[in-house]
Amino acid sequence: MDYKKLAELLFPEITKTPEDWEAAYPARNLPEGAKVTRLGPSPTGFIHLGNLYGALTDERLAHKSGGVCFLRIEDTDDKREVEGAVPMLISALSYFGINFDEGACADGEKGEYGPYWQSARSEIYKTFVKKLISEGKAYPCFMTEEEVAQIRADQEANKVNPGIYGEYAKHRDLTLEEVQQRIADGQDYVIRFRSNGDPNTYVNLKDEIRGEISMPENNQDVVILKKIGLPTYHFAHVVDDHLMRTTHVVRGEAWIGSWPIHVQLFEALGWEMPAFCHNTVLMKIDDETGSKRKLSKRKDPELGLGYYKELGYFPEAVREYLLTILNSDYEEWRIANPDTPADEFDFSCAKMSSSGTLFDLNKLNDVSKDVLAKKSAEEIYDFELDWAEEFAPEKAELLKANKEKLLKIFDIDRGGAKPRKDLISASQIFEFVSYFFDDYFKVETEMPAECSKEDIKEIFKRYKESYSEADDNSAWFDKIKVITEALGYAVKPKDFKKNPDQYKGHVGHVSNCIRIALTGRGNSPDLWTIQQIMGKEQIFARLDAAESRL
C-alpha cells in the first residue's frame, strides 16, 4: 500500500504541510514558568456554577504565572450550536472576573494562534490527518453508522468489549483500488486512527492534581475526522493544544477515560504532551434521591450563573467562595491575609481536591458576608443600584431618591474592628433595609408578651414626650431606662433573669416595643442610630401607627 498516494487521493485540496502550520504558530515568547491554559466550551448556551468552578482554575493558573488564558470554541458538533451562546458565555464569565487574553470575543476573535473556533480550523486538522494517512497511521473507513451500531450490538451480546478494533476494524487494510472504487461510488467515509495499542499493556500518566494514574493502552481505531470533515474532540484537542502552545490542559475528570487515546495521538504526531489537570465537578444533593450528583443544567436552573447575578451576589464573593473550595489552603491563607487581593494567592493544582465537592450555600453566604463587610457604604450602594436597575427598576427609583439616607444605613457598624456581617446579596440587602421605606415597611414581629397593651401605650406616650433628636446614644438610652423603671420593668436584664417575679420584664422588652414599632421587626441594628437616620417625623408616625394597631 502506498500511503502517500492514499493521502493524496483523499485530500488533494490540502497543499499546506505540517511545517507550514508549525511555522505559523511559533512557540510563545513567555517568561519561565508562565502557563498557557484554555477554556474550551461547546457553544450550547446555559452556563452554571460548575462551569465557573472549572474556568477559574484555567484563569488562575495562567494569570498567577504571568501566562495566557484563551477561549477556544469547540463547535465541531454541527448539531449543538445555540444562537448567541458565545457572547452570553463571555459576558457571564467576565461578570465573575474571568477574562481571556486571547481567543473568541463577543465580536470576533483576537490573538495570533487562531482561528479560535474549531469549525474554522478544518484545513489545519486535515493537514495533520493527511500526514497521518501518508504515514500509515490513519485510514478511511466506509462503514455506515448503522454497520457500526450493529457491530456494537453484536459485541455487547457476546460480551466482548465494544468498539472498532482488531477484527472489527474491517476497513483497516483496504487496498488503494478499493478505496478509489468506494469513493467513485460516492460512499461516505470517516478517518480512523490506526491504533497499535495493547490493552494488556499499561501506560503511566501523570496528572497534576491526582498524581500517577495507570491505564490500559487504547486499542480502538477511534474516529479522528468525521464525515462532515471536522475532527472529533480527541483529534481537535491534540492538534489545537499543540499548535496553540497550551502548557496546561485543565479539563473535567470525565476525560481521564480517553486520555490514553490522546497520548497515542500526541506520540503519532511526534509532539510533546502538555501537563494535564483533571479536575472534579461541583456536586449537589439531589432533592429527590438524596444522593450526591453533579450539577445539571436541566435539573438545576437555580445554579445557573444568571441566577446568582439576579439574586445579586457580589461576583467577588462568588469567586472567593469558589477559591476556597478549589484550593484547600485558600481559607487559611485568607485568614492570615484578610486584606490581600485574592489574585495574589498562590493557586496550585497540588492543592486541588480529587473528590467531588458538594455545593454549599451556607458557605457561600458566609464568604459573601466577609467580603461585603470590607466594602465601603458607597460600594454597597453602587452595587445595589446597578443590581436594581437591571432586575428591579421600581426599587432602583427608590434607591436613587434616597441615596444619602442609604449611605448612612449601609454605614451602620461598618469599617470598625468588628464590622457587622449581615449583608449577603443585593436582593437580601434590599430586604434587610426595606423597613426604612414606608412602601416596603411590614410588621413581621409581635410586640413582646411581657408588655401589656396599656404598658405599650404608656411607653410610647412617655417616649414621645421625652424624645429629643439632639440626645446622643447614652442620653437617649438613659431616657429609656427611666421609662423602664417607672413602669416596673428591670433596667438590667440580669436582674430580671435572677428575679423574674419581681418585674414585668426588662429594658430589652421595653426597647423592643419601640424597635418593633419603628422597624416592624424584633431584630435590628442599633435603635438610636436608626432613629438618627429616620428623623423625628417618621419615628412618631410609626409609633402612632403601631399604637393604633394594638
Add this chain to the structure above:
RNA sequence: GGUGCCUUGGUCAAGUGGUCAAGACGUUAGCCUCUCACGCUGAAAUCAGGGGUUCGAUCCCCCUAGGCACUACCA
C-alpha cells in the same frame, strides 16, 4: 459487562507508621449586650467495612461495598 477515579464529623477539608486526628461553615452552650449582628470562650460530631503487613495502622497491601465517570462520526 469492561475501564478508571473517588471515600476523614451534616458540609468543605488538613494530616502522619505512634497526634488528645488541625482549621472553616453549619449546629449548639455560655459570655458581651436594649434586640440582632460582630467578637470571645466552650461543646457535640469524622478516618466506609473486612482482612492482612507491623510492637503499633486513618496512613502501606489485598478484598468488599458505595458514589462518580467513560465505554459515540457529543464534547
